[in-house]
Amino acid sequence: MCMRKSRKIKAFTLTEVMITMAVSAVVVALAYMTFNTIGNYFRLVQDQNNRYNEWLSARLFLSRDITKADSLHFAESSLLVYGNDTLTAWTAVGDTLLRNDGVLKNFGLQAFGWQAYTDPETGLVNLVVLSQYRENDDSLYFRFYKTYPIAFQINK
Incomplete structure (x- = not known):
């Protein structure tokens, strides 16, 4: 076939x-x-x-x-933010911003002074609190605290 x-x-x-x-x-x-x-x-x-x-x-x-800071301190590549009993450090490392929280145990109003000044524009009286402490005999640290205007004006 x-x-x-x-x-x-x-x-x-x-x-x-x-x-x-x-x-x-x-x-x-x-x-x-x-x-x-x-x-x-x-x-x-x-x-x-x-x-x-x-x-x-x-x-x-x-x-x-x-x-919320009471005072600020600028260092080389960091910003120190002081609160009542806290310290927050903002540090620039390369292209990264680091935030570290800490507690201050030795900073208080042990020795402080009051200073009043008048704002020339508004006439309001402000109080400045200056705190100081010694870490050792060779160092003395000062800190300015945030102030709020007193509710009266001085006659100009």
């Missing part, structure tokens, strides 16, 4: 299959690049938002610390 082709078989040729696979590969590659680009953009926006939130949080902490 001899095999003869009696009717046409409905199938794709090898060339058609190869062209279809090449077009499909290009479409899949474009879809992957699109999703990858969208994912990278989302991560970029998320990183920017995280950095902004960290900056905003640090700014709020810093403004709160300064508002």
Whole structure:
């Protein structure tokens, strides 16, 4: 028996299959690049938002610390914020801002003086409290405390 082709078989040729696979590969590659680009953009926006939130949080902490401070001291790369019995140190290390809280045990109003002065613009009298302490015989530290205006004016 001899095999003869009696009717046409409905199938794709090898060339058609190869062209279809090449077009499909290009479409899949474009879809992957699109999703990858969208994912990278989302991560970029998320990183920017995280950095902004960290900056905003640090700014709020810093403004709160300064508002509640009795006195401030600037060092080389740090800001020391003194409260009633607390010390908060803000230190810049490279591109990072560090915040350290501490408790002051030796700073109090052991020896203090009062000083009154008049604000020339408003005429309000303000009190300044100056505190001092000695860590040893060679060092004497002074600290100015936050003052509030007294509720009267001096006649000009």
